[in-house]
Amino acid sequence: MPAPRGNSRNAGRPSSGPRREGGGPPGGPRKQYFRRRKVCKFCDEKIDIIDYKDIKLIGQFVAERGKILPRRLTGTCSAHQHALTTAIKRARNIALLPFAAAV
């Protein structure tokens, strides 16, 4: 039986391990662990408008160097990733976010 899969909001964190698809145990009697299912943060929290001024929110989807994090890491759905990209680009334009962070 699959363990409780919480759809916690933190599901969007990038993880290093294998892909989520085989969410179950990686086989064998070894220690079982469960990959939390990734959920689109914007769907989950019902954020309809992704505001380019809200850098606290948007900043979570930008890598250290200023790159936009891919969907495969964050679990954002297609529509919201689109809107997010626009918002990040606007924020960059008005110097709220860097185009490329300093080394």
Next chain:
Amino acid sequence: MRKYEIIFIVRPDMEEEELGKLVTQMEGVVTGAGGKMEKVDRMGRRRLAYRVGRFQDGHYVLFVLEGTGDTVKELERRLGVTDSVIKFLAVRMDEELKRAEKYKAQRAAREAKRPKAKPAAPSPSPVAATAPQLEEQPPQA
């Protein structure tokens, strides 16, 4: 009439009252060009994410207004020729707001359809069977 958000950055070495003067002046531009101011928000002095010219920070000012394309065009022109404004961005908001409204309505409709949404029924798991085995002595301190 459409809804726009215009945000602009004023150079950091500007005095508070001078900034106020500039803001009222820009409001005048908006109303003069047939627009209607909805909100003025002086977001304060912030650090810029990158250098603009030789400035590392600046005063952010946000306008929310209703107007036509010409209103925005005129305001943008004025912002462009004002030396103390180092950057600006105009975004049209009405379509996004409309879309958000639609989503909200859809959600409400869906919610109304099934009045008794079960609270995410967590099925009683067979974990209980194995639980006693895992039980340990309570730690004694």
